[in-house]
Amino acid sequence: MLAMQKLSHRLANPSNFMALSGRLLPLCCGLAALLLIAGLGLAFFGSPPDYQQGQTVKIMYVHVPAAWLALMIYALIALSSFTLLVFRHPLADVSAKAAAPIGATFTFLALATGSLWGKPMWGTFWVWDPRLTSVLILFFLYLGLMALRASIEDEALAAKLTAVLSLVGIAILPVIKFSVEWNSLHQPASVMRLGAPTIHPSLLWPLLVMALGFMALFAALYLKAMRNEILRRRLKSLRKVAATGAGAALSQQAAV
Amino acid sequence: MSAFWQLLGRDVLIAWKEGGSIGIALGFYLVVVVLLPLGLGPDLNLLARIAPGVLWIALLLSALLSLGRLFEADFEDGSLDVLATGALPLEAVAAAKALAHWLTTALPLIGLTPVLGLLLNLNPDAYGVLLATMLAGTPAVSFLGAVGAALTVATRRGGLLLGLLLLPLFVPTLIFGIEAIGAALTGADSFRASFLILTAISLAAVVLAPVAAAGALRFQLQ
Amino acid sequence: MDLGPHAAYIWSAYAVVVVTLAALIGWLAWDGRRQQRWLEEIEARGIRRRSEPTEV
Numbered sequence: 001m002l003a004m005q006k007l008s009h010r011l012a013n014p015s016n017f018m019a020l021s022g023r024l025l026p027l028c029c030g031l032a033a034l035l036l037i038a039g040l041g042l043a044f045f046g047s048p049p050d051y052q053q054g055q056t057v058k059i060m061y062v063h064v065p066a067a068w069l070a071l072m073i074y075a076l077i078a079l080s081s082f083t084l085l086v087f088r089h090p091l092a093d094v095s096a097k098a099a100a101p102i103g104a105t106f107t108f109l110a111l112a113t114g115s116l117w118g119k120p121m122w123g124t125f126w127v128w129d130p131r132l133t134s135v136l137i138l139f140f141l142y143l144g145l146m147a148l149r150a151s152i153e154d155e156a157l158a159a160k161l162t163a164v165l166s167l168v169g170i171a172i173l174p175v176i177k178f179s180v181e182w183n184s185l186h187q188p189a190s191v192m193r194l195g196a197p198t199i200h201p202s203l204l205w206p207l208l209v210m211a212l213g214f215m216a217l218f219a220a221l222y223l224k225a226m227r228n229e230i231l232r233r234r235l236k237s238l239r240k241v242a243a244t245g246a247g248a249a250l251s252q253q254a255a256v
Numbered sequence: 257m258s259a260f261w262q263l264l265g266r267d268v269l270i271a272w273k274e275g276g277s278i279g280i281a282l283g284f285y286l287v288v289v290v291l292l293p294l295g296l297g298p299d300l301n302l303l304a305r306i307a308p309g310v311l312w313i314a315l316l317l318s319a320l321l322s323l324g325r326l327f328e329a330d331f332e333d334g335s336l337d338v339l340a341t342g343a344l345p346l347e348a349v350a351a352a353k354a355l356a357h358w359l360t361t362a363l364p365l366i367g368l369t370p371v372l373g374l375l376l377n378l379n380p381d382a383y384g385v386l387l388a389t390m391l392a393g394t395p396a397v398s399f400l401g402a403v404g405a406a407l408t409v410a411t412r413r414g415g416l417l418l419g420l421l422l423l424p425l426f427v428p429t430l431i432f433g434i435e436a437i438g439a440a441l442t443g444a445d446s447f448r449a450s451f452l453i454l455t456a457i458s459l460a461a462v463v464l465a466p467v468a469a470a471g472a473l474r475f476q477l478q
Numbered sequence: 479m480d481l482g483p484h485a486a487y488i489w490s491a492y493a494v495v496v497v498t499l500a501a502l503i504g505w506l507a508w509d510g511r512r513q514q515r516w517l518e519e520i521e522a523r524g525i526r527r528r529s530e531p532t533e534v
Contacts, residue, residue: 062495102502109499120483228510235513235517
């Protein structure tokens with residue numbers, strides 16, 4: 001716990017973060033590549049077709065990790081927001097801002113792959129089953145975060161208001177999931193259940209490897225996005241200095 | 257405590273005297289409900305089946321219209337700054353405004369609902385349940401709406417953004433409201449559970465939303 | 479490799495994932511290079527974090 005605190009203290013300095021992330025980034029990239037290649041190999045050459053769904057179960061190997069990430073990233077944003085509002089950690093907003101578009105992307109992927117999985121399985125590209133519906137609403141939550149931030153010019157204010165919104169979102173998210181699942185329980189059973197209740201090990205292993213690969217990939221994307229954001233902020237403050245410096249120089253010239 | 261009632265009374269009075277925004281909300285409610293048979297065809301059986309959902313959704317959209325202005329007037333003319341430094345905590349201010357919205361917008365909309373139910377051939381047995389779910393569920397709409405309004409009070413095109421922010425938050429209320437109506441009509445056991453959850457969500461919103469709304473307002477009033 | 483009657487859906491799903499992630503990676507890489515380039519330009523002009531003291 002103390003080590004975590006000391007680490008977060010050191011990382012509060014952007015330069016330290018840049019140094020550390022600069023070393024971590026290639027590691028994450030390498031790890032992601034390794035895991036994803038291994039996962040794809042297992043998926044396509046090491047796993048059998050599902051007895052119910054045939055080969056289309058292979059879509060699960062990208063759909064499920066994407067959906068897991070979509071949820072985890074939102075939780076990460078909520079955690080960053082909490083850290084911003086309660087501890088005022090300097091990098092908390094960088095984290096939240098960097099993670100949002102990545103989270104939205106994985107949510108989109110979960111929806112797209114889910115839809116492409118649904119067509120051969122249920123005959124339509126979209127079904128209001130609880131899982132897909134929850135992911136769709138999660139997508140709107142992400143869009144709301146990004147839209148709110150974009151609508152506020154003052155960056156510090158945008159950081160705080162977006163933080164409030166993400167905390168409201170994470171509080172409501174379990175209620176939304178519960179309500180959507182409740183809804184499907186009481187609707188006439190026109191929706192087929194997704195796959196067998198327990199997953200066979202020959203399907204589980206590729207799934208886990210792919211999931212880990214996705215997570216390593218996210219770590220790489222997240223670190224890169226945070227680095228970009230830190231550079232952007234540094235650039236912005238330097239430009240301000242340049243502007244005021246030039247202004248001061250001009251007014252000096254005029255005074256001469 | 258009297259400051260709370262004073263603020264509430266003042267906001268309700270303003271809304272009534274101005275009249276415009278209540279009228280607009282009711283008008284919008286009517287227009288949306290009328291559009292539906294025009295778009296879906298006048299098949300009375302179809303309309304009867306979808307009436308509860310249509311009425312709930314139209315009510316949500318109409319409430320959304322007026323939520324954007326919840327804090328706007330007071331924010332712009334500085335009254336909100338005065339209120340923030342006054343005796344009443346900002347959370348209570350937010351709660352008073354949300355309650356005023358419920359009284360002056362949600363209740364009239366609920367009042368118009370039976371008439372609109374006639375237009376949609378609503379099942380006669382459903383009137384009571386529909387109104388009950390609306391009464392139980394609309395506090396969540398007004399209070400969660402206050403959070404959205406607080407977050408967007410300073411943005412110019414806040415209205416569209418507000419819809420995007422709030423609609424996910426309204427989903428549980430909508431689902432449990434419709435579920436309760438359906439269960440009541442078919443005599444299913446789940447009516448009690450759905451209705452209680454609907455009410456619980458509203459109560460939670462009444463207690464927690466003012467905290468979030470006040471927090472958002474404080475950041476913008478500094 | 480025979481992916482059964484729904485092979486097109488499987489390929490499309492993987493294609494969507496690959497294309498989208500490639501776009502995301504590309505955007506992050508491009509944006510990073512862009513910021514880095516601008517930073518180097520502005521630092522070359524001698525602008526530092528705190529403005530230089532000017533002679534009066």
